Amino acid sequence: MSKIYIFTGKGGVGKSSVSAAHALKSASMGQRTILVSTDMAHNLSDIFEIKGEKDIVNVLPNLDLYEIDPGYVMENEYPQIMEYVTKLMTGTGDMDLSELGMIPGTEELFSLLRIADLQESGKYDRIIVDCAPTGETLSLLKFPELLTWYMEKLFPIGKVGVRVISPVSKHVFKVEMPNKQAMNDIEKLFMKLIHLQELLKDREITSLRIVTTPEKMVVEETKRNYMYLNLYNFNVDGLYINRILPADMDNAFFDQWIRIQSEYIVAIRDTFGALPIYEIPWYDEELKGIDNIQRIVDDVLKEEEVFDQKIISDRECFTQTEDGYDLLVSIPGVEKQDVDLYQAATDVVIKVGNFKRNIPLPNVLRTYEVMGASFEDGKLTIRFGKGE
């Protein structure tokens, strides 16, 4: 079964370098490895000093490189559906699109679907994903869930066949229904989206890794990123502190910086104590070319255990209680007063600052109500009961 490692972090912290180092390490262990970039501003081919290609290229024994062009994937594999989804997303219907929060470019989704295909193909032991900077990654990762949610609302798939409701929908939603071909594609896409969510949230398949640097703004964003990834129920099981100045520089200018960095390193260790933490030195040159990337491998990734997947936060689930069900959601690093919770039709909505997540209730819970909630140590427990 292929494992997926997704590297995220703020712009410029070293995601591409660190993910490339993992790819080198993995290939040298004899594992069939593919390094994938979902960042539209690809730079893996720069790092490996090769010409950029739209398709998969082999760069070393056991190591392939793939800079995904979602537009290309979309046009080649889902031509019908794109036209239709674009129409939906631009809001020609009566549905309240604001409910969805911001909808990022649908294009991004296709990179993820591509990764799901690679995973399913079984061609690789490890799929290492180099992401675009945080903001985009977050929308990328929450997109499958959002879109599944949206499709569930629009087409009650599972209750009525999609094709059956076609004439009704046109009337109710004032949305032009897709043609038959696109409809098949939508059903397929819907199933794929569900599968994709499963893959990304499966603790035995997907690891999220965060790259950071020891400076204030980056650490702050790292905390938010971690909270948000947890809110969306991804398992973050590794943190990389990059660009650490060597302690023995003997230069007054850098002494101050070394002190500042070490304060943040301590703070990071405190905050992320639950995670394996890797510390990467600041090198004396840019990390271009395999030899330079290999330096990270030699200094920090010596142990094969870096690929072990650890369960840091459990997979979210509803557990039965005496008078109903409990749902536990991990939201580390926030205060109780920052968490807002309400029930909207068939969803529970959790709001943390600007972040909002709709969790659709499973059918068995449709007749239940939120009876209460408690928040302790970064864990939100929502209690569902039958009410009066």
Ligand SMILES: Nc1ncnc2c1ncn2[C@@H]1O[C@H](COP(=O)(O)OP(=O)(O)OP(=O)(O)O)[C@@H](O)[C@H]1O
């Ligand atoms: N530990 C390090 N020592 C020296 N240079 C580094 C180190 N880590 C990264 N760099 C350099 O910093 C630059 C940014 O690194 P990289 O491209 O890996 O970051 P990124 O997080 O992928 O950036 P982006 O957000 O733009 O995709 C590159 O020129 C890289 O060679």
Ligand SMILES: [Mg+2]
């Ligand atoms: Mg990058």
